[in-house]
Amino acid sequence: MEHTPVTQEYLIDLYRSLIIKRDELKNNAEENEKKYYKMFRDLYKEYYGLMIECIFLKKRISYCQRCNNLQIMIYKEEIDSYIDVVKEDYMHQLENLKNHKKRIKKSLNHDGMKQAKKIFKRIVKRIDKEHPLWERSIDSYRYNDLKELMNIEALVDYETHSTRHNIDIIYLMIRINSIEEEIDFYIKQPSYSPQEKEESLKKEILKYRCYRNDLNKQYHSFTKIMHAC
Numbered sequence: 001m002e003h004t005p006v007t008q009e010y011l012i013d014l015y016r017s018l019i020i021k022r023d024e025l026k027n028n029a030e031e032n033e034k035k036y037y038k039m040f041r042d043l044y045k046e047y048y049g050l051m052i053e054c055i056f057l058k059k060r061i062s063y064c065q066r067c068n069n070l071q072i073m074i075y076k077e078e079i080d081s082y083i084d085v086v087k088e089d090y091m092h093q094l095e096n097l098k099n100h101k102k103r104i105k106k107s108l109n110h111d112g113m114k115q116a117k118k119i120f121k122r123i124v125k126r127i128d129k130e131h132p133l134w135e136r137s138i139d140s141y142r143y144n145d146l147k148e149l150m151n152i153e154a155l156v157d158y159e160t161h162s163t164r165h166n167i168d169i170i171y172l173m174i175r176i177n178s179i180e181e182e183i184d185f186y187i188k189q190p191s192y193s194p195q196e197k198e199e200s201l202k203k204e205i206l207k208y209r210c211y212r213n214d215l216n217k218q219y220h221s222f223t224k225i226m227h228a229c
């Protein structure tokens with residue numbers, strides 16, 4: 001039995017449909033997270049507070065361990081100064097958090113930067129500032145997110161019923177596989193009822209409380225040999 005060859009048009013249609021499906025799943029997940037954050041604001045605050053507290057305790061312990069390994073005297077004031085610098089840097093990073101997720105500017109080589117710029121220019125020539133993909137395009141270009149720019153252009157192609165004829169089939173198959181992995185990730189995320197989400201948060205908080213206690217014990221063992229400046 002002969003198989004029908006996979007055509008460029010078929011792959012492009014599949015690619016676009018998968019992007020739309022991925023975006024729907026992603027938006028639903030983010031909306032659910034926002035909804036639960038409003039419902040359990042105090043639990044989330046405690047959860048994130050414990051997480052940050054544990055991070056800084058680990059930093060203190062790591063500092064003490066390095067001093068100990070190098071047989072350097074440990075001074076409390078120096079640790080406090082070090083942690084103040086770490087906190088300032090960490091809090092600056094937290095300002096970039098949006099919807100509980102940090103978007104990091106990606107590193108692209110010269111060719112990648114050129115490709116991102118070309119795709120971005122093609123996109124903004126075909127949509128205006130009122131278009132729902134406008135801000136997303138700006139952000140993706142700002143953060144050097146080449147893959148997302150490609151996804152956005154595919155959506156713009158879909159809306160304008162246009163197809164670029166120089167798209168490589170191998171490239172399309174790689175992008176399709178990547179989008180399918182993202183979809184699989186969202187599908188496999190557990191679906192919680194409000195009660196289940198509350199219980200899940202409480203369990204995580206309990207784990208972090210225990211972890212914090214363990215870290216405090218480790219740090220306390222170093223305070224016994226600390227010196228004052």
